[in-house]
Amino acid sequence: MPQSRQPDESACDAAPRWVWVAAGLIAVATLAAYLPAMQGGFIWDDDAHVTAPELRSTGGLLRIWFDIGATQQYYPLLHSAFWIQHKLWGDWPVGYHIVNALLHALSAVLVLFIVRRLLHTAQTPWANPTAALAAAVFALHPVHVESVAWITELKNTLSGVFYLSAMALYLRFDESRRAKWHAFALMLFVCGLLTKTVTATLPAALLVILWWLRGRLTLRRDVAPLLIWFALGAAAGLFTAWVEHDLIGAKGEEFELSAMQRGLLAGRVVWFYLGKLFWPANLVFIYPRWDVNPSAPSQWLFSVALIVLVAALFLLRRRSRAPLAALLFFIGTLFPVLGFFNVYPFLFSFVADHFQYLASLGIIVFICAAIMRSVPARASRFAFALPFVIPLALAMLTFRQCGLYADGQTLYRTTIDRNPACWMAHNNLGVEYKNAGRIDDALACYRRALALRPNYPEAWNNIGLALTELGDPRGAADAYQQALKLRPANPGVLSNLGTLLTRVGRHADAIARHEAALRLDPNDPQLHGNLGVSLQAAGRYADAVSHYHRSLESNPDQPGVRLQISLCEAAMKPPPQAIAAYAEIIRANPDNSQAYFARAVLLAQTGRRDDAISDYRRALEINPDHFEAHNNLATLLALAGRHTEAIPHFEQAVRLRPDFVEIRMNLAVAYAAVRQADRAREAAQIALDQARANGRIELVKKIEDWIRANSAAPKP
Structure with a gap:
């Protein structure tokens, strides 16, 4: 390759009109190729990156910068960008998708200008069409769909703009040696x-790049200006490694690899990414996780072949430095994810398309240059057509690949089709089914995930949530306990178990679980809110209000929590004032079943039975599955001698809470009152069996006495 000359800075800066036209065409083509992605929704961990409610205030923005752990990863500029976007379009996913696509298009335009500048500096033939082709391939290669279509990967698209902008300005500094360009480039590098x-x-x-341009590096000219960059990069990398290990959880058996295993893994990873660049077929969100086995001779082939390739290119460097430079750029940019450091996604797979977003540039630029250089001089028209033909084919693949990210169900079903052993995809597909109301399908997915990975606490937790919705509290409790056996310090599962125990009336046990969860994560507003609900159900209204206020301190935008505070404050008043307070709440919230229910309880206590019955009926119109309202309404109707009206409500309460012994006995008494003796005995016997199974000795004796008394009663 010819030696570079020192160009005139203004000559390098002057871009002909065709460059701006090419930049516009590349940007438009990028947005067109990613149109299907822009119509997609949120997937997987997008909810951990789109700004959480407790961080949406100005104080939350300060926490993003100064509270390590406030966000999933400590990338404060990234999460500031999410914070700004949430101010602009809230939870509208289209806005986030458009920003990702625009940033990716901007990166492609930067590639166009950088490559053109470098190739002109190196006096390389076909510099202009090579730059256009490289930029278009980067913009439209389907391996980058994961980085652009996945909202979370604003990490890639935004950092890519900073990376390429810093590169462009540093190269300008290298030519001019003006300190201002170094300062601007360093600032963008820090960003x-x-x-x-x-x-x-x-x-x-x-x-x-500088070695490729000049053929040698000098300490003073080339290395010294970058020493502070290396120091900052090393510090940031070590800090991120600590965050991955201690805060995110990149530790444990799955991450315990020997030095030999890591070396073998690195070789295979490089070849995998090269393969996907050259043949982007069967791209998948989660690839199969390899078993890295040093005793398998075939696994050494990847590393040995890579070493041979690097050595061969090193020996050929006098003929051309470009191949070795391209490979070194590729491997060096991939270095953080080659397996030498633990990153959390290694739990699922050692490779992911978004890992090679920036690294791919080394190979893309080299291959595009090689293609253009191989075109005969007489075929100039063909040469200028290549920047259109190759990107068009890639754009079609990208357009199709974007369809995988339309929604969570599509993404996970496709992942399972291409990687059936992906336990995470089975679990996440179950979550999608549960959110769509397909509880049985969700349970099947969770159980498949557990079959693939038995020590998977998240799947057990999800089974608990699904069984709770199906009205199986005992099965749900067992599932939560299994999750806690696998990971005892799990605040989310502890809180879910506490919520379940509140539903079955075990208020003391529920409160204990919620308090244990808060000891593990004392600042979580959701955990404080959940404890508030359990305290409120237990009649500890003042304590409930205290925790509701703690929840609001972290996340003020919770109108439902404010309503619960009003309900608690009303409940702490004497009955006449409380009834009036509930009336005010109902006027402000006419569709709040809790207020009608609470007022009905007080109306019944003060002897206003008909008004209480009316409020219970209104509560059930709003929430037909309120089992306590069914039971209390049925009880009032039975006390009024209206047993025929009471029975359907007792029956519905039993359907909603089949494990609630007392309600089933109320139903038995109602059956007996209307002389349905067989149904009364059947209900009482089931209640007796449940009481025995639960070890409730006193209740067992009462039910046995009732059965004997009713068996001895004369038949009509």
């Missing part, structure tokens, strides 16, 4: 680190 620390590889990538 990249605060967005995603994979940008820490930029100074090494710059040295590779």
Whole structure:
């Protein structure tokens, strides 16, 4: 490759009109190719990145910067960008998708200008069409769909803009040696680190580019200006490694790899990503997780072949430095995810398409240059057609690949089709089914996930949630206990178990579980709110209000919590004032069943039975599955001698809570009152069996006495 010359800076900056036209065409083509993605919704961990309610205030923005652990990863500039977007379009996914696509298009335009500048500096033939082709391939290659269509990967698209902008300005500094360009480039590099620390590889990538340009590196000219970059990058990388290990959870048996295993893994990872660049078929959200086995001779082939390739390119460097530079750029940019450091996604797979977003540039630019260089001089028209033909084919693949990200169900079904052993996809598909009301399908997915990975607490927790909705509290409790056996310090599961125990009336046990959850995560507003609900159900209204206020401190935007505070404050008043307070709440919230229910209880206590019956009926119109309202209404009707009207409500209460012994006995008494002796005995016998199974000795004796008394009663 010819030696570079020192160009005039203004000559390098002057871009002909065709460059701006090409930039516009690339941007438009990018947005067109990603149109299906822009119509998609939120998937997987997008909810952990779109700004959480407790962080949406100005104080929340400060927490993003100064409270490590406030966000899933400490990338404060990234989460500030999410914070701004939430101010603009809230939870509207289209806005986030458009931003990702625009940032990706901007990165492609930066590639166009950077590659054109470098190739002109190196006096490379076909510099202009090569730059256009490389930018278009980067913009439209389907391996980048995961980075653009997945809202979470704003990490990639935003950090990519900072990375490439810093590169462009540093190359300008290298030509002019003006300090201002170094300062601007360094500032953008820091912005990249605060967005995603994979940008820490930029100074090494710059040295590779400078070596390709000049054939040698000098300490003073080339290395010294980047020393602070290397220091900042190393510090950011080590900090991110600590966050991944201690806060996110990249530790445990799945991450315990020997040095030999990590070396074998690195070789295989490089070849995998090269393969996907050259043949982007069967791209999948979660790839199969490899078994890295040093005793298998075939697994050494990847690393050995890579070493041979690097050695061969090193020996050929005098003929052309470009192949070695491209490979070094590729491997160096991939270095953080080659397996030498633990990152949380390794739990699912050692590879992911979004890991090679920036690394792919080394190979893309080299291959595009090689293609253009191989075109005969007489075929100039063909050469200028290539920047259109190749990207068009890639754009069609990208357009189709975007369809996988339309929604969670589509994404996970496709993942399972291509990777049937992906236990995470089975579990997440179950969550999608549950959210769609397909509880039985959700349970089947959770159980399949457990068959693939028995020590999977998240699947057990999800089974608990599903069984709760199906009205099987005993099965749900067993599932939560299984989850806690696998991971005892799990605040979410503890809180879910507490909520379940509240539903079955075990208020003391429920409160204990919620308090245990808060000891593990004392600042979680949801946990404080859940404890408030259990305290409210137990009649501890003042304590409930205290925890509701703690929840509001972290997340003020909770009108439902404010309503619960009003209900608790009303409940603490004497009955006449409380009834009046509930009336005010009902006027402000006419569809709140809790207020009608609570007022009905007080009306019944003060002897206003007909008014109480009316309020219970209104509560059930709003919430037909309120089993306590069914039971209390049925009890009032039975006390009024209206047993025929009471029985359907007792029956519905039993359907909603088949494990509630007392309600089933109320139903037995109602059957007996209307002389349905067989049905009365059947209900009483079931209640007796349940009481015995639960070890409720006193209740067993009462039911046995009732059965004997009613068996001895003369038949009509």
